[in-house]
Amino acid sequence: MVINHNVSFRRRVLFLNCLAVQSNKVLYLKYYLDSHSNMSYYTDAGGVINMSENKITSDLLRGHTDTMILRLLSEADRYGYEIVKLIAERSDGEYELKEATMYSSVRRLEADGDIEWYWGDESQGGRRKYFRITEKGKAAYARNKSNWEYAKRVLENLL
The missing domain is CATH 1.10.10.10 (Winged helix-like DNA-binding domain superfamily/Winged helix DNA-binding domain)
Structure with missing residues (x-):
């Protein structure tokens, strides 16, 4: 997982401390902290979720x-x-x-x-x-x- 420097430190810590579960499967999260990249993670289904695209409208x-x-x-x-x-x-x-x-x-x-x-x-x-x-x-x-x-x-x- 690559963390965006625009994402607050608290949100990064909360996200990293959460266990992501979807349909009773643990998403395999691989993380790498880099303050100059986008925050995203890869799912076990091969998809990529870019956290910077998640918005509350x-x-x-x-x-x-x-x-x-x-x-x-x-x-x-x-x-x-x-x-x-x-x-x-x-x-x-x-x-x-x-x-x-x-x-x-x-x-x-x-x-x-x-x-x-x-x-x-x-x-x-x-x-x-x-x-x-x-x-x-x-x-x-x-x-x-x-x-x-x-x-x-x-x-x-x-x-």
Whole structure:
């Protein structure tokens, strides 16, 4: 396996520490670290998978933005930029939520009664608008997550 220098160190370590299994067969991974090449590995079926071609498109996550926001708010109250920043961090930079998309979701969640907001007491800088999840939002998050897990199982059987 040849590692791309553009791929984060954390992702390289996680990838190298994972055991790749496909159809109950261990993919024979041969690795070589070279900071100036593309990250790829060879499968036992003779195929080559170029990891730099793997991308999370907005189409894959469309419809799940509300659930991602509800997940973050179930952990703690958060302000808008913090939500955007956390989604980028937790996806290891693979997915970046645009602020406009985040605020559209927040307005929708607020209209549905899933979240509410309040002004924070910032001692320095401007006041921030914080969002918190409601009981209705917690139920919506649990329902959406359950639906996602079901869809994931179905897709794993199909792909």
